[in-house]
Amino acid sequence: MGKIQPPINAISKPYWDGCQQGVLRVQRCVACRHLQLYPRILCTQCTSTELDWVAVSGKGKIASYTVVTRAISKAYAAPYVVALIDLDEGPRMMSTIIDSDGSDVAVGMAVNVAFQAWSETVTMPVFHID
Numbered sequence: 001m002g003k004i005q006p007p008i009n010a011i012s013k014p015y016w017d018g019c020q021q022g023v024l025r026v027q028r029c030v031a032c033r034h035l036q037l038y039p040r041i042l043c044t045q046c047t048s049t050e051l052d053w054v055a056v057s058g059k060g061k062i063a064s065y066t067v068v069t070r071a072i073s074k075a076y077a078a079p080y081v082v083a084l085i086d087l088d089e090g091p092r093m094m095s096t097i098i099d100s101d102g103s104d105v106a107v108g109m110a111v112n113v114a115f116q117a118w119s120e121t122v123t124m125p126v127f128h129i130d
């Protein structure tokens with residue numbers, strides 16, 4: 001059994017396409033310029049449905065994290081770190097911190113995005129400590 005694959009739909013496809021190209025994208029509201037992630041059908045600030053996509057730097061800081069010590073399947077090698085990342089541009093996203101068992105992770109640490117191919121169609125954004 002491989003890793004669980006996220007569903008890709010019309011709303012999230014630009015996000016996943018960007019990841020395959022090595023670019024982290026977030027949604028931007030055309031009306032009020034608010035940036036948001038995960039992808040939605042409307043702006044969480046002004047409810048406009050006019051949204052486009054912009055590339056972000058991939059830099060952020062760890063807002064919170066946990067260390068998973070029991071993997072749900074052999075496809076996931078425990079221990080691994082699941083973290084909430086506050087991107088420098090604003091949106092908060094959940095991801096993993098790669099190359100870490102958690103002993104070197106702390107809230108507030110600077111991280112940088114990297115990309116891992118999970119299948120032919122899914123490339124996952126992950127982060128490493130800066």
Ligand SMILES: [Zn+2]
Nearest residue numbers: 029032043046
């Ligand atoms: Zn808006």
